[in-house]
Amino acid sequence: MFFVAPALIVLAAILFYPIVDSVLLALQRVQLAGGAVTQEWIGLGNFTRLFSDPVFWRAALNTAYFSVMEVILVTLISLGVALLLNHPFGRSGFFRILLIIPWAIAPVANAVLWKWILNANYGVLNALLKSLGVIDYNQVWLGTPFSALNFLLIVDVWKSVPFVALLMLAGLQRVPQSLYRAAYMDGAGPWQSFLNVTLPTMRGVIAIAIVLQTIWSLRVFDLVFVLTRGGPADATALLNFLAYRVTFNFLDLGYGSAIANVIFALTFVLAALYVWLLWPREIKGAR
Amino acid sequence: MVHNFNRRQFLGTGALAGAMTTMPGWFEGGAKAQSAALNVFSPLPPDPAPPGAAKFSEEAFAKWQADNGATVAYETLAWPQLHDRMATAFASGAAPWDITYNCGWVPEFESFLTPYADNLPKALVDDLPATSFATTTVGGKRYGAVFTLSLLTLFYNKELMEQAGFKEAPKTWDEFKACAKEMTRDGRFGFVLNYGDPAGIGGTASYWMVFLQQAGGKVYGEDGMPAFKSDEGVAALQMMVDLMPSTDPGSISYAGINDATNVLLAGRAGMMMNWPFMWNAGNDPKQSQIVGKMTSAVLPAGLKGSASIDGTDAWTITKASKNQDKAQKLIEFYLDAEVQKRQVLDTGWLPIRLSVLADPEVQAKAPNAAVVLEQAKHPYDSFVTADYNQVTVAIGTEVQKALQGSKTAAQAIADAQDAVTAIVKRRG
Numbered sequence: 001m002f003f004v005a006p007a008l009i010v011l012a013a014i015l016f017y018p019i020v021d022s023v024l025l026a027l028q029r030v031q032l033a034g035g036a037v038t039q040e041w042i043g044l045g046n047f048t049r050l051f052s053d054p055v056f057w058r059a060a061l062n063t064a065y066f067s068v069m070e071v072i073l074v075t076l077i078s079l080g081v082a083l084l085l086n087h088p089f090g091r092s093g094f095f096r097i098l099l100i101i102p103w104a105i106a107p108v109a110n111a112v113l114w115k116w117i118l119n120a121n122y123g124v125l126n127a128l129l130k131s132l133g134v135i136d137y138n139q140v141w142l143g144t145p146f147s148a149l150n151f152l153l154i155v156d157v158w159k160s161v162p163f164v165a166l167l168m169l170a171g172l173q174r175v176p177q178s179l180y181r182a183a184y185m186d187g188a189g190p191w192q193s194f195l196n197v198t199l200p201t202m203r204g205v206i207a208i209a210i211v212l213q214t215i216w217s218l219r220v221f222d223l224v225f226v227l228t229r230g231g232p233a234d235a236t237a238l239l240n241f242l243a244y245r246v247t248f249n250f251l252d253l254g255y256g257s258a259i260a261n262v263i264f265a266l267t268f269v270l271a272a273l274y275v276w277l278l279w280p281r282e283i284k285g286a287r
Numbered sequence: 288m289v290h291n292f293n294r295r296q297f298l299g300t301g302a303l304a305g306a307m308t309t310m311p312g313w314f315e316g317g318a319k320a321q322s323a324a325l326n327v328f329s330p331l332p333p334d335p336a337p338p339g340a341a342k343f344s345e346e347a348f349a350k351w352q353a354d355n356g357a358t359v360a361y362e363t364l365a366w367p368q369l370h371d372r373m374a375t376a377f378a379s380g381a382a383p384w385d386i387t388y389n390c391g392w393v394p395e396f397e398s399f400l401t402p403y404a405d406n407l408p409k410a411l412v413d414d415l416p417a418t419s420f421a422t423t424t425v426g427g428k429r430y431g432a433v434f435t436l437s438l439l440t441l442f443y444n445k446e447l448m449e450q451a452g453f454k455e456a457p458k459t460w461d462e463f464k465a466c467a468k469e470m471t472r473d474g475r476f477g478f479v480l481n482y483g484d485p486a487g488i489g490g491t492a493s494y495w496m497v498f499l500q501q502a503g504g505k506v507y508g509e510d511g512m513p514a515f516k517s518d519e520g521v522a523a524l525q526m527m528v529d530l531m532p533s534t535d536p537g538s539i540s541y542a543g544i545n546d547a548t549n550v551l552l553a554g555r556a557g558m559m560m561n562w563p564f565m566w567n568a569g570n571d572p573k574q575s576q577i578v579g580k581m582t583s584a585v586l587p588a589g590l591k592g593s594a595s596i597d598g599t600d601a602w603t604i605t606k607a608s609k610n611q612d613k614a615q616k617l618i619e620f621y622l623d624a625e626v627q628k629r630q631v632l633d634t635g636w637l638p639i640r641l642s643v644l645a646d647p648e649v650q651a652k653a654p655n656a657a658v659v660l661e662q663a664k665h666p667y668d669s670f671v672t673a674d675y676n677q678v679t680v681a682i683g684t685e686v687q688k689a690l691q692g693s694k695t696a697a698q699a700i701a702d703a704q705d706a707v708t709a710i711v712k713r714r715g
Contacts, residue, residue: 032378032395120537121550137474142483142540144691229484229542233687248371249486250677251395253378 019264025257032251046258056259058234059242066153066238067217073157074164074213075206081161082168083198096166103162111226114155118142118227142228145235152223152236160216164209171205172198204277211274215267239263322356323610325617328373328387331363333545333564335388335435335600335636337621343633344626351620357613367543370487370676385608386617389423389431391488391599391671397425400603403615404429411622414640416663422599422671430603434621435630436637436644437598438662439497439560439586440655442569446580447475447557456584460501460526463587467533470557477533479556482690483542485683486676488669491690492683493596494560496670498523500596501589506670506678512711516704522590524689524696531690539690552577560586562598566655567635583655585662595667600636631656674714681706 026047029040050056081099084090105113117124120140129135142148175198183193199206221240224230230237230245237245240263247256332341338348340361352359362384364372370392376382377399393400404420405428415432423431443456451469453462467477485491496506504519535556541547548565550556552575568574569581586593602621604614620626627638628646631653638644644656672678682703689699 032374037378119546120535120540121553121555138537140536140540143536148540227542228540229486231483231485231542231684231687232539232691233684233693245680248374249680250674251374251378252677 022257022260022264025254026261028254030253030257032253037253042254046255049255050258050262055234055237056242059237059239062149062235062237063218063239066149066156066220067214069153070156070160070217071210071213073153074160075210077157077161078164078168078209079206081165082172083194085165085169086172099162099165101162102159105159107159107222108226110155110159111223114223115227118151143232145232148228148232148236152220152227155223155227156217156220160213164213167209167212168202168205171202175201207277208274211270211277215270215274218263218267218270322358323613325357325359325386325610325614326362326384327359327617328362328364328369328384330366330369330388332634333568334366335437335564335634336363337361337434337602338626338629341630341634343629347623347626347629348620351617355613355616357610357617359617367484382605382607384605385610385614387603387605389599389601389603391422391669391675393423393430393601393603394425394671394673395675396603397430397673399606400430401606401608401611402428402430403604403611403618404432406615407432407619411619411640414624414642415622416639416641418663418667419639422597422669423601423603431601432618432622433599433601433639434627435563435598435600436639436656436659436663437562437600438595438659438667439562439598440595440658440662441558441584441586442551442561442565442581443558443584444551444554444556444577444580445582446577447554451477451557456582457587459587460589464526464529464533467530467558471533475554476535476550476556477558478530478538479535479541479547479550479559480538481541481544481547482538482687483540483546485687486680488596488598488671489544489562490679490683491686492679492681493669495523495527495682495686496668497560497586497594497596498526498589500594500666500668501586501591502526503589503591505668506707507672513704513707515707516701519590520700520704521697524686524700526589527686528689528692528696539687551581554580563637563653563655563659564635566653583658585658585665593662593665595662595665596669597667599669599671674710677710678707681710 027041027043029038029042029045031038085095085099102110116122118141120126120138120143123138123141125141126135126138130138140147141151179197179201180193183197188196219240220238221244224236224238224241225244228236230241239259243256243259243263246252246259250256327337327340329336329340335341338344339359340363348359351357369388369390373382373387373392373396376384377396382399387400389396404423416436419433419436420429423429423433441456447470448456448466451466451472453466453469457463457466470477480494481489482491482494487493499506499515499520502519502522504515504517504523506513506515508514535547535550537550538547544561547556547559548561548568551559551561552569554577565581566583570578572578575581586595602618604611604618608614622640624640624643627640627643628649631637631643631649635653637653637656637659638649643649644660650656685694685699685703685706688694689696694702
């Protein structure tokens, strides 16, 4: 206990204190109005306000759509990429370095990069599609609610795929070759081998990837801040961005903390699931 | 003699050196012991910035520091990040600045600021437009001094306008719509603006406030409650909606004024509302493809005449500053006539001093100064309150919905009024 005390103190200072303070803030009406910070205990007032706040529900729906779609797309694309990289033709280090680039770019730099790619007047995407004859005139990719939210999704998927693909590649490389040989001997083709050998063996890795990606998708902020500022008309306001806007832009610290606590609770449940998945277990029947 | 310097001695010497550096003034000589270190929080150019942060009056600035025994350090940030940085710094009690830039946020941060502007020299105050203190006065006390006359005016491409069959800038809403419509051709648009970010001055809501005042409306009534669910409020939004077919469709995605400015300077749009800095940018061949083709005019009149909004760029002094006198002196230096003159000549940001605005050299270099002065004869209320950001997000989001056609102007205004009423009631 004596030896772990310093670590516990550091954890308490940088983790537990902010969490507890944030929960306490969420139970108060804390506002920086007229320059003065006013604090008043209101119990669950901020949380009940969430239920009647249409902007919160819009952000919650946006976040739910964003997270579900992101997890599905990232998982499927990453699995595909991992399979290609695991193929003898894809084992070159060059492909792995190429793959990691989107993940290695700093988040804000990535967002600025895409801001210019998607620019309605000068964007590379418009120029490319026009030169290919796909579109006749420039499109405003971030101009309508549906398009803006889905382009944010595409950009985040682009950034997230590399890490998850490498995670899955590591999982693929742990599948014993003897299982494939046994399946081959039993007459299984490539598709049957994938369904009956690869996928079941990778179940744990895929589950971890899904949980991690869900947590990360709940935390998306930089893309919204740089690309759309939550617009047009709150179409891309995700919960994390809303918590920021209410706290630091509206200076309604109590209500902002309540929103942040909702995100924290969701993340905490997912993190607990992640720990449960990784927890070492005794195999039934093993001695 | 060989001196053995072992690890223990090395660590000891390091610790001693570290301790010495933490002692205030250790490295400073006796002569500098009285000098003041001033920290100034400022926007990053091309937004309005002071000498030393922007490239003008640099020699005079160095001389001022030497003469006043002061060193000035700037913390500069891109304009959209200024408010939130100030909010977090003030809320945490860790604002390190003596002087801060302010832009309509004085009511919000009032108790962290000192009402120094009440003590400015009379000669200086008399040379400033009395209305310039409107957005920095709270409870009858003046907390800031505006340092640039910054009103929105109409900037337009003369060549495109002539091609569209108009010899001069539109003077009324009807002319404005007709002109924008005619200019929309050959892949170009008649009008461009940044409607992407609803919040703050220069956000979607503030542009609607321009049209609102042109229609003769106000955001708040005498009782302080929102009063824009009116014919004027709806007419203002309807005017913006009517302009949309002639507006660059990218406008709804442009989150900052620079995005829209680039479109005008590339010759891809004919008109826009913009701040006075646009003049220099539009005539700089490095930034503009319409050099010599751009000019400015008073904004077209609505039902009740022309109107604009105030950029409200002001300098304020924090209450926590330990160098209040020096800070005020520095602001007086920023407002010095010669510095103000260099400000407009070198950066394009107009001076606030009336004597400098009347200077022939200034009028020759910045012909738009006369236009801004003319615009200043019409209303230019920015309707700033302590919860300005929250109010503008509520209004701006509804304005965006109307611009996209998902709500009628009347529906959007009614919903915006409900949202702002709830905010005002929560404010108490």
